[in-house]
Amino acid sequence: MLAVKVPKRDAEKTRRKLIELGVLAKGYSPKREGDFVLFPVIEPVEGFELVEAEFERTEMRPHSYREVVEVPEELRPLLPSSFDIIGDIAIIELPEELMKHGKAIGEAILKVHRHIKAVFAKGSKVSGEYRVRELIHLAGERRTETLHRENRIRLKLDVAKVYFSPRLATERMRVFEKTLPGEIVFDMxxxxxxxxxLLAKKAKLVFACDINPWAIRYLEENIRLNKAFNVVPILxxxxxIAGKIEADxxxxxLPKFADRFLREAMLSVKSGGIVHYYGFGPEEDLFSEHERKIKDAARELGFEVEFLDERRVRPYAPRQFNIAIYFRVLK
Ligand SMILES: C[S@@+](CC[C@H](N)C(=O)[O-])C[C@H]1O[C@@H](n2cnc3c(N)ncnc32)[C@H](O)[C@@H]1O
Structure with a gap:
């Protein structure tokens, strides 16, 4: 095929130029010939020495597991286009019809994403007090503990024993950006x-409570891993404990049940302090129901609230969204 021949010292500059001109032939590796490098091109390029040469094809790596997975053709449209990655574990939501092809799907994910070591399917919805779900092993290691990185922190966790969603990373960063140096934070x-x-990087002190002993065990380990010694774990x-803490x-x-804990939140915040509330809401009216509950809880305590921000955090179910309401409590 047609090739551009340049001295070795000009190779990188030439490669960039050929990409810029859109003439570098894709899927082939450049070739060394003594002190020269040959680049395959799709058409003659002015200003360069042109030669004929043969090139080896580079391995074209697939981008998606859907390109390599073997499932009956009629089921292909049902293959999910995305899945969660927590550390080196993938968790995919498969429709019933695809469950019997779970192993093939899991192996295709492992093949395409080399950093993933284990693949699980969601076996149930997130449920119970600990907000965990059942997982069905599809392929790779039968391991559920992993180390996840987000927002420049490291989190060790067991995906089968604790709640964790990587989809909230952006929301957590938003709360971090609002946090002021020296604050006292209460993560209920x-x-x-x-x-x-994350917030411990700015706050003076973070009280971190959870009812799941596994969550607190990992939290303690994560405090050590990240040297976040201003976090106080509370099992x-x-x-x-609400009302015993005075937080900024x-x-x-806890979007499923946060409305049941509004009284506790309001009793634990200083006058002028801020509450980051999460819930679920239907697309047609995301916030009204939650706003009403927030106002009712404040009225019962003789407090006032000022709504600061209301947003969709992420889709949750068809026409349902995980929402955030940030409000100030005035006592
Ligand atoms: C949706 S998860 C959120 C976990 C964490 N904030 C995150 O972003 O990954 C809610 C957590 O609340 C805990 N939880 C539920 N009820 C609780 C209660 N009454 N007191 C303390 N923690 C509770 C669960 O164990 C679970 O870990």
Whole structure:
């Protein structure tokens, strides 16, 4: 095929130029010939020495597991286009029809994403007090413990024993950006610490509570891993400690039931302090129901609230969204 021949010292500059001109032939490796390098091109290029040469094809790596997985053709449209990656573990949601092809799907994911070592399918919805789900092993290692990196912190966790969603990383960063140096933060439903450990970089002190002993075990390990020694882990029901803490900022990341804990949150925040409330809402009216509950809880305590920000965090179910409401409590 047609090639551009340049001295070795000009190779990198030439490669960039050929890419810029859109003439570098894709799928082939450049070739060394003594003190020269040959680049395959799709058409003659002015200003360069042109020669004929043969090139080896480079391995074209697939981008998606869907390009390599073997499933019956009629089921292909059902293959999910995305899945969660927590550390080196992939968790995919498969429709019933694809479950019997789970092994092939898991192996295709391992083949395309070399850093993934284990693949699981969601076996249930997130449920119970600990907000965990059943997982079905599809391929790779039968291991559920991993080390996840997000927002420049490291989190060790067991995906089968604790709640963790990598999809909240951006929301956590938003809360981090709002946090002011020296604040006292109360993370009411802390899990393994993705908010607490991040916010600890700015806050003076972070009280991090969770009722799941596994979450607190990992939180303690994550405090050591990240040297976040200003995080105070508290194992137990948050109802028992609410009101004993006076925080500048309260995080209520329990969207399914946060409304049941509004009284506790409001009693734990200083006058003028901020609450980050999460819930689920239908697309047609995301916030009204939650706003009403927040106002009712404040009224019962004789407090006032000022709404600061309301947003969709992520899609949750068809026409349902995980929402965030940030509000100030005035006592
Ligand atoms: C949705 S998860 C959020 C975890 C963490 N904030 C995160 O972003 O990964 C909610 C957490 O609240 C904890 N939880 C539920 N009820 C609780 C209660 N009454 N007191 C303390 N923690 C509770 C669960 O064990 C779970 O870890």
């Amino acid at each position: 439903f802390a899990g393994v610490g993705p908010y607490s450990i 137990g029901d948050v109802r028992k 900022r309260v995080i209520m990341n």
